Amino acid sequence: MSEESSTHFGFKTINENEKAQKVGEVFHSVARNYDLMNDVMSAGLHRGWKRFAVEISGVSAGGRVLDVAGGSGDMSRLFAKKVGDTGEVVLTDINASMLAVGRDRLIDAGLTAPALQCDAEKLPFPDQYFDCVCVAFGLRNMTHKEKALAEMQRVLKVGGRLLVLEFSQIWKPLAPLYDAYSFKLLPLMGKLFAKDADSYQYLAESIRMHPDQETLRQMMLDAGFAKVDYYNLAAGVVALHKGWKI
Amino acid sequence: MLKPLLTKLLNHLINQNLTAKEQLQPFASKSVNFRLPPLNVTLVVLEDGGLAIAGESSTPEATVTIPMSVALRLLANDEAANSLITLEGDSELAATLAKVLRGFSWNYEEDLSRIVGAMPASKVTSFGRKATEQVSAQAQNATASLTEYLREDQQLIAANYAIQQFLSDVDDVRDDAERLAKRLQKLEAAITEKLNKKPAA
Numbered sequence: 001m002s003e004e005s006s007t008h009f010g011f012k013t014i015n016e017n018e019k020a021q022k023v024g025e026v027f028h029s030v031a032r033n034y035d036l037m038n039d040v041m042s043a044g045l046h047r048g049w050k051r052f053a054v055e056i057s058g059v060s061a062g063g064r065v066l067d068v069a070g071g072s073g074d075m076s077r078l079f080a081k082k083v084g085d086t087g088e089v090v091l092t093d094i095n096a097s098m099l100a101v102g103r104d105r106l107i108d109a110g111l112t113a114p115a116l117q118c119d120a121e122k123l124p125f126p127d128q129y130f131d132c133v134c135v136a137f138g139l140r141n142m143t144h145k146e147k148a149l150a151e152m153q154r155v156l157k158v159g160g161r162l163l164v165l166e167f168s169q170i171w172k173p174l175a176p177l178y179d180a181y182s183f184k185l186l187p188l189m190g191k192l193f194a195k196d197a198d199s200y201q202y203l204a205e206s207i208r209m210h211p212d213q214e215t216l217r218q219m220m221l222d223a224g225f226a227k228v229d230y231y232n233l234a235a236g237v238v239a240l241h242k243g244w245k246i
Numbered sequence: 247m248l249k250p251l252l253t254k255l256l257n258h259l260i261n262q263n264l265t266a267k268e269q270l271q272p273f274a275s276k277s278v279n280f281r282l283p284p285l286n287v288t289l290v291v292l293e294d295g296g297l298a299i300a301g302e303s304s305t306p307e308a309t310v311t312i313p314m315s316v317a318l319r320l321l322a323n324d325e326a327a328n329s330l331i332t333l334e335g336d337s338e339l340a341a342t343l344a345k346v347l348r349g350f351s352w353n354y355e356e357d358l359s360r361i362v363g364a365m366p367a368s369k370v371t372s373f374g375r376k377a378t379e380q381v382s383a384q385a386q387n388a389t390a391s392l393t394e395y396l397r398e399d400q401q402l403i404a405a406n407y408a409i410q411q412f413l414s415d416v417d418d419v420r421d422d423a424e425r426l427a428k429r430l431q432k433l434e435a436a437i438t439e440k441l442n443k444k445p446a447a
Contacts, residue, residue: 049250051250052249052250052253055253055254055257055296055298056253056292056298057292057293058274058293058294059293060293131293159274159293213302213303227275228303229290229304230301230303231249231302232302233249233250240301242301244275
């Protein structure tokens, strides 16, 4: 396998062409229990992190928002309330099973946002269309992160913001405890609650392979964002990056 | 979780002070560092005119330094203390944000009405306002009585007019002393001149 065509799938190295399919299988497998597992794994904290991301976005009524890898539609639901009837929120995900969960939850909440199955590396939207693009817990599953970031930058208007909410590097003194939680407890919880230990093993591994706060900040700057700031949440378990297109 | 909570609180207050949003919106994405030793906090203006605590990698466009002594004077509504606040960087941004923060008011009646309803909230806040006024009046009376006792009976502190009189007297003494020094200088000069003119025997 050549260096150029290989990528990470958790701790494994696989061919680039296989990653999307393998990640797809993982999310197809966890889609039904996705919300339950998120609440169990983060003790409900993921809801607060998502609300904070929406608060920080600076989106106001009438705004246009793109939710990339929106999965269960949590972010779309929060943004839809913020932009109101005059605004527009588009939910996208590469995985049909996850997108179906998100679309159904939006409908159940009485919201009508378009749900599109598409690849974040080839977004089917014109240049400078959105006021805000967000990707929550999705970037680490993308094969070519640089390409996806460049696409998100392309579809943003000048003055638009990209929000990346993603697992990151925890504060060093807590790392041993976090490792024990991730590699012992997480697969066990996956087995007990979702009957799928392997997918949650992948989750723990993919978090470790994801770029840390400073590396992701630099990647966003390289993708064309003029300014990038980040917030460490829960001692760095999660980081929220905000990039401005100026 | 401190940053999300403070950001939520800031935006709650901003939403109750709508003119603040209009004032801040032109400065979207810019941040200001407030130094009030030992506190040091950086705020960033959001695109909708809201406010948030800035992230870890933020580089502030302006800095506002308020020494503790000045902060105490500001709390006591001493307008003269404003001139002792140090502004660096984008002074228009820093001044606008400082002005907005000083003008913040908490509409607690509105918040309470969401929990207990409009009428009970109005009654509770009205009662609270009256109670605060009573406590404030009692405190003012007690302070006045204590001041009078210390000034008149114990003579431990001086009245303002007495201090002003004392300062005026000190000025008079200083002027008199300076005048006397000048006259002595003149006399010394005259004596020296006379001694120099006297022919040698």
